[in-house]
Amino acid sequence: MNMQTQSVMAPPTPRSIQEMKLPVVMMRDILLKTIFRKNMDMASEISAAICLPIPVTQQLIDMARDQKLLEATGTLNANNGNEMGYQLTDAGKARALDALSQSEYFGAMPVPLEVYRDQIERQSIKNISITRDQLTNAMGHLVLPGELLDHLGPAVSAGRSILMYGPPGNGKSSISNGIRDALGDKVYVPRAIEYSGQVITVYDPMVHSKAEEQKDDPNALRRNANRYDTRYVRCERPTVVTGGELTLNMLDLVYNPNAKTYQAPLQLKSTGGIFIVDDLGRQSESPQALINRWIVPLEESKDILALQSGEKFEVPFDTLVIFSTNFHPNEIFDKAALRRIFFKIKIDGPDQENFLKIFAMVARNKGVPLEESALIHLLKVKYPTIDNVYANYQPVFLIDQMIAICEFEGIPYQMTPELIDRAWANMFVKDEVIVK
Template identity: 70%
Template structure:
C-alpha cells in the first residue's frame, strides 16, 4: 500500500463462532443473560440475541445451559409473531433469585462485553497511526478556512504521525476550526466496543454522544442475528473515528474511570472513548487545573502509547492509548509549561492572525456567503481608520463578527443588506469596548 493512501476500512473484529470465542466466562454470560431477561422482560431468543449481541444459536445455548441449572424454563407457548414459531422462556424462582443476586453485584446487563485483551488487538488493527492523510485531503477538510502559508506543511506530518500537537497563538484565529478540520480529514470508520471487561468488571465504552454510528445495511444481519458469517462481531458498533472536545470544563477526574456506587458499574473515561480518534483540549489554560498538571497526566500515554486506569478497589491496570491529542491555547507555551512538559508534546504549531491580504480574502468570502455587497468606501474606512487604532492586528473571527453585526442592523432597520462607513463604526463598537475616562 502506498504510504499516502489512507486506510478507509480497518480490518473488522471477527464475529465469535462459539461462546468460547467470546473470551468470556460462562458464569458471567449466564448472569448477564438472566439479568437482561429480568430487567427487560425478554422471553425469546431472537430478542435476547439482538440485545446481548450474540448469535441466535449462542443465545439458545446459554438458555439451554440455564435450563439445565433450572434458572430458566420454557413458557409452553409459541411466539405468535414469529415466523419460525419460536418458543418463549421465562425465569424460574431460582432464576429470579439469581438475577437479583447478580444485580446486587453489578447492575450491568445487555450487550456482552469484549475482554480488554481482545479489544486491545482491535485497537492495533485500526490504529490512528495507520491513517495516512494527503495534503489535498487535509485542505479539503478545512473547508473555506483561509490558512496561513506553510500551515498545512506543518500540520500534515503532525496528523499522520498520530502524535500529540500543541497549537498556540492569539485568540480568534481558527485553532478550534483547524482542530475540527483535522478530525474531518480522517474520514474512515472504526469499531467501538459497547463495553469491555477487565478483572470481572464491565466498563461501558460506546457513547452515542461521543460516537457517531455508521448506519449501513452491512451492519445489520436481521432482527434475530441468525445469519451466519456476520461481517463483524456485533458486540462492536461501526462508528466514525471519534472526537472528544473539552474546554474550560476539563478536570483531571474526567480522565479516570467513572464508578457509580449505586449501580456498581463503570463508565470509560474521555480519552478511552476517544480511542482511535482525536482528543481536543481546547482553550488550554482556562481550566481549574493548571495546564502543567493536565499535561503531566498525559505524559505516560503520550510517550508509551498506553494509559493506566484504576478500579474502585484501587487496582491499577494498563489499557491501550491510541489517540491523537491536540492541545489548543491562546497562551505562549513558555507561559504555561516547563521545558520537560513541552518536550513531550511532539509538534508545536503557531497559528498567527491573517495578513491584511488574507483578512480581505476572508472578509470578501464571508460577505459573499452572507450576500452582503462589498463597498469600497466601507473597506477603506475599516482598514485606514479603524484598524490603526489596534495596531493593525487582524484576526480570523473579525470578518464574520463585523458582517453579522451589519446584517443585524440592516434587518432591524428594515433595510437591504449593505455596508457603509457608518455601519462599520457601529459594528466595530461591539467588537471592541473602548476604555472610558471617568470624569469627576
C-alpha cells in the first residue's frame, strides 16, 4: 500500500454513550469537571471542550440532570442558536470538586486503550511501502551511494529496527530525518487514553506536528472533511529524537502527583512513527542496557508499562526504531542484542568523487564560486595530512569558514588556497601540551 496516495482510515465518531466504552462515572465526572473549570453553560461549548459530538454530549448532560448534578438555567441564549443553558447544582459543584481531588484531568474524553489499539492497526507503520523514488526525493539534499538506498529502502518498508553505524560526521542523523520525511502521510494521535480508570495524556505539541485540516468542496453534495473522532488530533507521523540525554526512566509512564494523571512515555508518543536514538553509546546507561529495554517491544510489537500501583499492562508498540552510533556494533552489543536489531547498515564517509559532488553542491547553494587551484590544494596538500579520510560534514564546515572569513575581510565570497588553509586550521585541533 502506497501511503502517500492512500489515506489512513480515520477513527469513527462515537454516536452514543455506549459506543464510548468508558466507565459512565468517569465520563460524567469529566463532564462536571470541565463545566466547573471552564465555566461553560452551552451544550455546543461543552461538546467542543470534551471533544464529543453534541448528541453524545447531550446524553451525558441529561444523565447528570437526572442525578440532580446539573440543571437547566431556564433561559435560551439567542447568540447560540437559542440553545438551552445549563449550570452545576450545589451537589454538582461538590461532585466536581471531589472528582478534581481524585484527578485534575478535564477536557477531551480519553480513548480507551482497547479502542486505540484498533486505530493503531489502521495506521500502522508496518503498512507503509516506500518506493525508491520517495526515499531518493526525501534524501535529495544528501549525496548517497546507490547501494545505501538498496539497504535503507527495505529496512524502512519493513517497519523494523535499524542500526546505522560508522564514523562521525557522515550524515546518520540527516539520513534518519530523511526517512521521516519520506513517510509523508498523516495519522491520528489521541489526546489521552484510558486504562483501568486512569488517564494517560498522549498528544504532545512538542512531539506531534498537527496537520492542516482538510477543506470541504462547497459545491459538493456531501461534506466529509474532518469527520472523525475529535478526541484524536490529525498529525504528521510522529518523530521522537533522543541523544545522549536518553535514560531508561524516560521510557516509563510519567506520573504527575499533583494532577494525579499520567503522561505517555516517549516511545508511546512515537506510535505510528519513528523513534531515533542518536549517538548511541554516549548515554549514561550502557547501550546493552538500553537495547535490553527494547527487546520485548522490538520482538513482540508490544510494550509493558506500569501504573503507580505497580499494575503492569500491555500497550501496542508500532514504531520504527533507528539506532545511530559512531561505535562498531561489536564494541557495544553482545551477539544476542545484535540479533534483535533487524537491519544493520554501515554509513561510511564519501569517496573522493562523492566528496567533490557534495563540496560543489554546498558551494553552489551558498553562493561560493568553485576555484580549481583551491580544490587542487585541498585534495593534494590538505587531505593527505589526514590519510585522505573524507567525511560528509567537511564541505559544509570548510565553506562556512571561508564565508565567515570573506565577510570579516569585506571581500566577495571566494575560494583560494589561502582561505582553504585558514578554514582547515579550524576543522582540527593540533595535538599539543598546554602549559598550565
